[in-house]
Amino acid sequence: MDRGRRLAQDAGRTRRRAVGVEVSFAREVEALRLGAGATFHGEGILAVTKALLQSGVAYVGGYQGAPVSHLLDVMVQARPYLDELGVHVEACSNEASAAAMLGASIHYPVRGAVTWKSIVGTNVAADALSNLASPGVTGGVLIVVGEDYGEGASVIQERTHAYALKSTMVLLDPRPELANMVRLVEQGFALSEASNLPAMMQLRIRACHMRGRFTCKDNVAPKVSTRAPLGAAAPFDYARLAHPPVTFIHERLKIEQRLPAARRFIVEQKLNEIFPGTRGELGIIVQGGVYNSLVRALQRLGLADTFGRSPLSILALNVTFPLVPEQIADFCRDKRAVLVLEEGQPEYIEQEILAALRRKEITTPMFGKELMGAAGEYTAEAVALGLERFVGKYVDDVDLSAGRSWLQSNAARRKEIAQILARPLPPRPPSFCVGCPERPVFSALKLAQQEVGPLHVAADIGCHAFATFEPFSQGHSILGYGMSLASRAGVSPLMKQRTLSIMGDGGFWHNGLLSGVQSALFNGDDAVLMIMKNGYTSATGTQEIISSPDESTRDSAADKRESLVAQNQTIENTLRGLGVGWTRTVHSYHVDEMRRTVKEALSTSFAGLKVIIAEGECQLERQRRIKPWVAALTKRGARVERVKYGVDEDVCTGDHACIRLSGCPTLTLKDNPDPLRLDPVATVIDGCVGCGLCGENAHAATLCPSFYRAEVVRNPGFGERALERLRAGARKLLLAA
Ligand code: SF4
Numbered sequence: 001m002d003r004g005r006r007l008a009q010d011a012g013r014t015r016r017r018a019v020g021v022e023v024s025f026a027r028e029v030e031a032l033r034l035g036a037g038a039t040f041h042g043e044g045i046l047a048v049t050k051a052l053l054q055s056g057v058a059y060v061g062g063y064q065g066a067p068v069s070h071l072l073d074v075m076v077q078a079r080p081y082l083d084e085l086g087v088h089v090e091a092c093s094n095e096a097s098a099a100a101m102l103g104a105s106i107h108y109p110v111r112g113a114v115t116w117k118s119i120v121g122t123n124v125a126a127d128a129l130s131n132l133a134s135p136g137v138t139g140g141v142l143i144v145v146g147e148d149y150g151e152g153a154s155v156i157q158e159r160t161h162a163y164a165l166k167s168t169m170v171l172l173d174p175r176p177e178l179a180n181m182v183r184l185v186e187q188g189f190a191l192s193e194a195s196n197l198p199a200m201m202q203l204r205i206r207a208c209h210m211r212g213r214f215t216c217k218d219n220v221a222p223k224v225s226t227r228a229p230l231g232a233a234a235p236f237d238y239a240r241l242a243h244p245p246v247t248f249i250h251e252r253l254k255i256e257q258r259l260p261a262a263r264r265f266i267v268e269q270k271l272n273e274i275f276p277g278t279r280g281e282l283g284i285i286v287q288g289g290v291y292n293s294l295v296r297a298l299q300r301l302g303l304a305d306t307f308g309r310s311p312l313s314i315l316a317l318n319v320t321f322p323l324v325p326e327q328i329a330d331f332c333r334d335k336r337a338v339l340v341l342e343e344g345q346p347e348y349i350e351q352e353i354l355a356a357l358r359r360k361e362i363t364t365p366m367f368g369k370e371l372m373g374a375a376g377e378y379t380a381e382a383v384a385l386g387l388e389r390f391v392g393k394y395v396d397d398v399d400l401s402a403g404r405s406w407l408q409s410n411a412a413r414r415k416e417i418a419q420i421l422a423r424p425l426p427p428r429p430p431s432f433c434v435g436c437p438e439r440p441v442f443s444a445l446k447l448a449q450q451e452v453g454p455l456h457v458a459a460d461i462g463c464h465a466f467a468t469f470e471p472f473s474q475g476h477s478i479l480g481y482g483m484s485l486a487s488r489a490g491v492s493p494l495m496k497q498r499t500l501s502i503m504g505d506g507g508f509w510h511n512g513l514l515s516g517v518q519s520a521l522f523n524g525d526d527a528v529l530m531i532m533k534n535g536y537t538s539a540t541g542t543q544e545i546i547s548s549p550d551e552s553t554r555d556s557a558a559d560k561r562e563s564l565v566a567q568n569q570t571i572e573n574t575l576r577g578l579g580v581g582w583t584r585t586v587h588s589y590h591v592d593e594m595r596r597t598v599k600e601a602l603s604t605s606f607a608g609l610k611v612i613i614a615e616g617e618c619q620l621e622r623q624r625r626i627k628p629w630v631a632a633l634t635k636r637g638a639r640v641e642r643v644k645y646g647v648d649e650d651v652c653t654g655d656h657a658c659i660r661l662s663g664c665p666t667l668t669l670k671d672n673p674d675p676l677r678l679d680p681v682a683t684v685i686d687g688c689v690g691c692g693l694c695g696e697n698a699h700a701a702t703l704c705p706s707f708y709r710a711e712v713v714r715n716p717g718f719g720e721r722a723l724e725r726l727r728a729g730a731r732k733l734l735l736a737a
């Protein structure tokens, strides 16, 4: 590599390192360095990250999202170590660019891994995935997807399995045990190379966050790497492109060569696991990822010991696509009955197994969704319910009474709670963090709508989606990350009043700039877009974007308490460069100004795209940034002022308009100290970060004058102490009078 290119790359790396998220993954980065024989302790997702390095991965990319953000976050912070190995890391702008990155493995013998949250990320990546899977890969490809399904999920409930089927990609679903997950990563690359199929590994939330250990191997520096780059481009090979007529050949290759090769590899390397039971007449076929829930359910029913050993035979599918019909047939052939545990719907695996058995004329009765719930997560309880029906049907010499009474007591408890709660508990919806800069924007929107009437609000993915909950209840649809402006394209021409689209800066760069802004400009749409410029993709863990404040800004900030996001003008410059003719930047805490700006955007005679940029640094990131700085100041005796808001309980009228306008968790209620008044009064509790919204709202909405602003001063100077002594004396005199 020439020196200029190396320097430019180093400069890029330095910047990215310098602006790394404030959360430190130093311990995790150390764990990545462990060598052969050392014991790794930690979370499943970190074990997978380590396994990538043990597999000789040459490049890693992705887009953050729960539950796999950790993989990319740690890799980004591990850049100096990865540079030593020659591994390239790319924080991609969205999942489509991450999937396209895998194109490196079409021609070149390099292993690549990318990660994102599924199903939403896989939807975004789908085009590149189809075009990757058609020509197939030379170097192994592993796509680690966070299967965000079931309890704790934050997206629509669909399955990644459909993509593996339609594009013919291997789907790994490892049994959640760290050594097994690591084995599957290593074998996943090898399987991808043996079959030329890209491999996906789906990891559920529980698998990512479970803790365990495994014995490490040394990390493998890739043969082709940033330290040992290729000397020349691959020769032109039309067969590696993905357009007709060669795509017709690809389709045949998938069926005639790649899938058979994958099945051979799965059998030879024993990727699926068989746990033979002592009484083999009943069998269970389970997705690897559901295995732990199955074992817990078996234990509850008295059908497994503490170590998970069960008398029933279990086939754990660490690879759920492709299945190996012969392996399935061998497992089912001599059984009295088989139960298939396949989480989610549609039941692709169940149907495939049924077809395989029918083709081989195996008549073993097979059960699945008719005994299990058709939809929803397979928790231990859900699995136990289905198992009890299955085992009870075929076996009468097993005592299931303990399990049955557990299930009955769960049902009874739910019924009891429902009776106690004749009046449902008040819901506690998720909300913005205390002091979030996005909350004031929705206060302003609420106030603006009191004057202009209810608006159609196209909402989006991001922290601002919390405004769809009480007390704001704003947002008519969410069509995808960065899709709000695009999603109003069919609404606004059919509506008398202008619509409002809300988008975060993360969504703007992910998709909104092209699918929303560019399209609205091209079509000359009369639209209003609000961009929440908080400086990070906050909802996924405050990762950086191109418009994040950089290190030099942080260093040169005279007062680190100030919001730093104003310094980076990338969004504003991009909008100007694209030709947006109406933009306003408003500090998000200036509620009244925001209210007026929204009204202006809705009523101006300017007919094109109008963009309001609500500027205010993510409070979570700001607090992380200033806390050590404030602690250091306090320690060395410097004057430190902390602002707090409060409510004068004697003045509070008890109408709670302030709470309905803010929803801040630290602005809450307490009993009225006046025995003659029953309504509880508003109060500000300890967590208040003094963001100022209480004061802004009181002013913008002309609320009752009960709010006060207090400055808590640490290490006050001589003058301040003297003044306070004077005031204390005056108070004493007044009280005595
Ligand atoms: S993470 Fe940041 S942007 Fe998101 S709710 Fe919290 S303060 Fe607001």
Ligand code: SF4
Pocket: 434, 435, 645, 662, 664, 665, 666, 667, 684, 687, 688, 689, 690, 691, 692, 693, 694, 695
């Ligand atoms: S000033 Fe008000 S809105 Fe801001 S953190 Fe304190 S209580 Fe919450």
